[in-house]
Amino acid sequence: MKKHIFTILLSLFAVVGLQAQQIVQHLEPLSWWVGMQDPSLQLMLHGPNIGNAQIAISYPGVTVSKINKAESDNYLYVDLTIDASTLPGKMPIAIVLGKKKQTILYELQARKPREGRQMGLSQADVVYLIMPDRFANGDPTNDSKADLAEKANRELPHGRHGGDLQGITNHLDYLADLGVTALWLTPFQTNAMPEYSYHGYAMTDMYHVDPRMGTNDDYKKMVATAHDKGVKVLMDVVFNQVGIKHWWMADLPFHDWINQFDTFTPTNHKGRSIPDTHAAEIDKKIMVEGWFTGDMPDMNQANPFMIKYLTQWTIWWIEFANLDALRFDTYQYNKIPALEQWSHRLYQEYPNIYYCAEVWIGATAPQVFWQKTGNKDDHAQGKFQGQIDFPLYEALCNTLIRGHSVSAIYDILTEDFLYPDPSRNLIFWGNHDTDRFLGMAQGNVNILKMATNIIFTTRGIPQVYYADEILF
Numbered sequence: 001m002k003k004h005i006f007t008i009l010l011s012l013f014a015v016v017g018l019q020a021q022q023i024v025q026h027l028e029p030l031s032w033w034v035g036m037q038d039p040s041l042q043l044m045l046h047g048p049n050i051g052n053a054q055i056a057i058s059y060p061g062v063t064v065s066k067i068n069k070a071e072s073d074n075y076l077y078v079d080l081t082i083d084a085s086t087l088p089g090k091m092p093i094a095i096v097l098g099k100k101k102q103t104i105l106y107e108l109q110a111r112k113p114r115e116g117r118q119m120g121l122s123q124a125d126v127v128y129l130i131m132p133d134r135f136a137n138g139d140p141t142n143d144s145k146a147d148l149a150e151k152a153n154r155e156l157p158h159g160r161h162g163g164d165l166q167g168i169t170n171h172l173d174y175l176a177d178l179g180v181t182a183l184w185l186t187p188f189q190t191n192a193m194p195e196y197s198y199h200g201y202a203m204t205d206m207y208h209v210d211p212r213m214g215t216n217d218d219y220k221k222m223v224a225t226a227h228d229k230g231v232k233v234l235m236d237v238v239f240n241q242v243g244i245k246h247w248w249m250a251d252l253p254f255h256d257w258i259n260q261f262d263t264f265t266p267t268n269h270k271g272r273s274i275p276d277t278h279a280a281e282i283d284k285k286i287m288v289e290g291w292f293t294g295d296m297p298d299m300n301q302a303n304p305f306m307i308k309y310l311t312q313w314t315i316w317w318i319e320f321a322n323l324d325a326l327r328f329d330t331y332q333y334n335k336i337p338a339l340e341q342w343s344h345r346l347y348q349e350y351p352n353i354y355y356c357a358e359v360w361i362g363a364t365a366p367q368v369f370w371q372k373t374g375n376k377d378d379h380a381q382g383k384f385q386g387q388i389d390f391p392l393y394e395a396l397c398n399t400l401i402r403g404h405s406v407s408a409i410y411d412i413l414t415e416d417f418l419y420p421d422p423s424r425n426l427i428f429w430g431n432h433d434t435d436r437f438l439g440m441a442q443g444n445v446n447i448l449k450m451a452t453n454i455i456f457t458t459r460g461i462p463q464v465y466y467a468d469e470i471l472f
Contacts (some may be wrong), residue, residue: 023047023095026247028206028309029316033111034086036315037348040065043078043106046248050076051159051270053097056378056444058212061086065116067118068305069255078307082108109124118232118324118356121182121354121386123423127234128180130168131432132188132213133198135466138166145211149194152212158196165214169222171292178469183226184234184327186432188213193243193295193433198234199432202243202296207392216320219347232324235317237355239342240333241296249297251435258308259289259298266290267298271332271361288333311342315349324354327426328384331370343383344448356386356426360433362394364415381442386424387452388431389460391415396429396454400447401440409454416459427460429468436465445471 003236026046051073061083083366090105153159187200190210220260223233267290273279292296301307395412398404416422429451430437441447
């Protein structure tokens, strides 16, 4: 019956002389997969007045559960149920808006088998952190793009310097020879901010690689090449903020799509207020809902469409690129129920995946609050396997940089009983958010060597920041 309805609709399009033209400007996720553990999929369609369009989908095994209007007439959210028996193929989505029509062939792909995937990290791994714009320039032709405001300029410390995915791919042998077994890139997705865009943490399009770094296929190729050399790949998950130039900021689907106040309200960075049983609720609210900067709108994960969007975004990149692990940015700035919902869905699809959370607090107990028992089947606060171990980092700096007693390191390690499994923590002497360790050591290579020895011989998964090995 559904097939007949779809055929009749297409015939009607022709009879009434509807003009075939673009109605949809954005459709996300870009594609999906059959055989998921959760059969639901929510498509977000964006285009002028699309909220008043008629949608028809007919594909064996796919049911339209609900069509949701947003507060803006320029969005539609289409809820689908994809039956376990559904076969891969191109699913036609017929859209009629007034005298316009558009048919989109939406790809449903065969899912990669769970067996044989390299998911997970352990103490046997060494993670190498790269800021892609600053590592290697494999394709100078993409250094600047006409439609992106910030052009390459290596004279500017905070400008674009031309690094790209091809540059990383070209140097995977170098990394493997170092002993690297896992690669973590800071965000590589499009960041069309007018300045300071190189770091990637203010995305303006979450589903596409920044054109100055390559294409989505270049990223998939990099991951596949890394796997061939025995190197796993982590993706940086950013839920807290986007860039003010993100395409949806000109027309939000819902007022509460982002956290908004009467006047600009920055976060207070009071991370300890969240586990603090005595903290004022306003401190907790400003911590989680305040913006990092005026250029970084704070996303509201309490909006059910937002958390669905972010969850599907994570799964899309894992499945598209065959990723092995995740690093979750600014974990404590996000809303706890959303983190629980997200991690439950993540483990449902990828029971062996590793993810570590960045909770930048230099004390063990407030960090462990975010991990609790660490049992991935109990999803309070998310249940990640490891922390970005800032308490150990601070102790390392206190001893080797600030001249405190070595007991600073010992004292932190005596608190390991608080962690579910401290061997899963990511341990480091520096990363993209800290000063270079050798710089803090005023060029004293012996101090860097001591830090290296400690990180490579204590519990945890060592993480190296790119070019520390050549004394940046």
